[in-house]
Amino acid sequence: AQSVAQPEDQVNVAEGNPLTVKCTYSVSGNPYLFWYVQYPNRGLQFLLKYITGDNLVKGSYGFEAEFNKSQTSFHLKKPSALVSDSALYFCAVRDQYNDMRFGAGTRLTVKP
Amino acid sequence: GAGVSQTPSNKVTEKGKYVELRCDPISGHTALYWYRQSLGQGPEFLIYFQGTGAADDSGLPNDRFFAVRPEGSVSTLKIQRTERGDSAVYLCASSLRTSGSRETQYFGPGTRLLVL
Numbered sequence: 484a485q486s487v488a489q490p491e492d493q494v495n496v497a498e499g500n501p502l503t504v505k506c507t508y509s510v511s512g513n514p515y516l517f518w519y520v521q522y523p524n525r526g527l528q529f530l531l532k533y534i535t536g537d538n539l540v541k542g543s544y545g546f547e548a549e550f551n552k553s554q555t556s557f558h559l560k561k562p563s564a565l566v567s568d569s570a571l572y573f574c575a576v577r578d579q580y581n582d583m584r585f586g587a588g589t590r591l592t593v594k595p
Numbered sequence: 596g597a598g599v600s601q602t603p604s605n606k607v608t609e610k611g612k613y614v615e616l617r618c619d620p621i622s623g624h625t626a627l628y629w630y631r632q633s634l635g636q637g638p639e640f641l642i643y644f645q646g647t648g649a650a651d652d653s654g655l656p657n658d659r660f661f662a663v664r665p666e667g668s669v670s671t672l673k674i675q676r677t678e679r680g681d682s683a684v685y686l687c688a689s690s691l692r693t694s695g696s697r698e699t700q701y702f703g704p705g706t707r708l709l710v711l
Contacts, residue, residue, distance in 0.1 A: 487637075515696055526599070526686060526702035527638070534697045573637050579696045582651060583628075585637030 485510040487576050489586035496564045497594055504559040504589045506574030510581070516557040517575040517583070518548055527573060533557060544568070564593045597621075599703035601687050607709045608677055616672040616706045620689030627670050628700060629662055630686040638686055644670060677710045684708070 486509045496502045508514055515534050519527040531542025533550045541547045548559045559572060574586045600619045608614050620627050625646055630638035640654040644664045652662075659677075664670040674681055684707050688700040 517699070519702070524704075526601075526704040527688075529699050529701060532697075532699060575637075577696055582640045582643060582654070583638075583700065584640070587635070587637050 485576055485578060485581050485584050487574050487584050487586040489572075489574055489589045491589050492587075493590045493592070495592045495594065498566050499563050502561050502564040502568070502591065502593070504572050504574075504591060506557045506559065506586060507555050508557060508574070508576040509555060510576055510578040512578035512580055514550075514555075514557075515577050516548075516550060517577075518542065518546070518557075518559050519573045519575065519585075521571040521573065521588070530559070530572075564591075566593050566595050569593045599687055599689055599701055601685075601703040601706050603706060604704065605707045605709075607711065609711050610677060610679060612677050612710075614674050614677055614708065616674075616685050616708070618670045618672070618687030618689075618703060620668065620670070620687070621701055624689035624691055624701075625667070626690045626692065626698070626700075627664060628688040628690075629670070629672050630688065632684045632686055632705070634683075641672070674708075677708075679710050682708055682710045 488507045517532045518530040521527050531540050533540045538550045571588050573588050577583045602617045628643040629641040632638045642652040647667045659675045662672045684705040686705045688702045690698040690700045
């Protein structure tokens, strides 16, 4: 069975500092990994995905994520956080056999 | 349209009533998904459509839940005999192709359902 874990409910960073939001996964087949962001009273917005190829994936708004097969991780990163990055972030995984499975989410707060 | 739209944005109903939630996917997207998001949790898969047919409905919690997509575009999620535990945000998403484990799903703003 596939699963996703986001070990941190909350991440706090100061504006201008680098941020990391962690995600680990478990799948049967080859993983397809996604990050979404959710602002209050809004739907999920797609940030980036890993399908195959380069382990470092670059996405919207300066975010990137690194696929690490040995550690089964797909952590979301940004070199310099903005206050406007404050939101709820979801990691998701699927493979060719199963539908999308989401993590419980991590609330990112960027303080000025 | 420019994105996935869902109506109504909010729905309040009484226990035991019937509700319908509508989703209008991105034009040209052939796959459509329904999810349920409870407070403090990630979205939970309910059902997905490949064209007009339900390709996978394994996430529907029980037979009170049903969804249709008669013309392969707009979809309606129907909940009979609503219960307080059905209160959640119901999200719809669409993607470009039907065979798409790799395809990005684009989400609508959701319908917030409250069952009193």
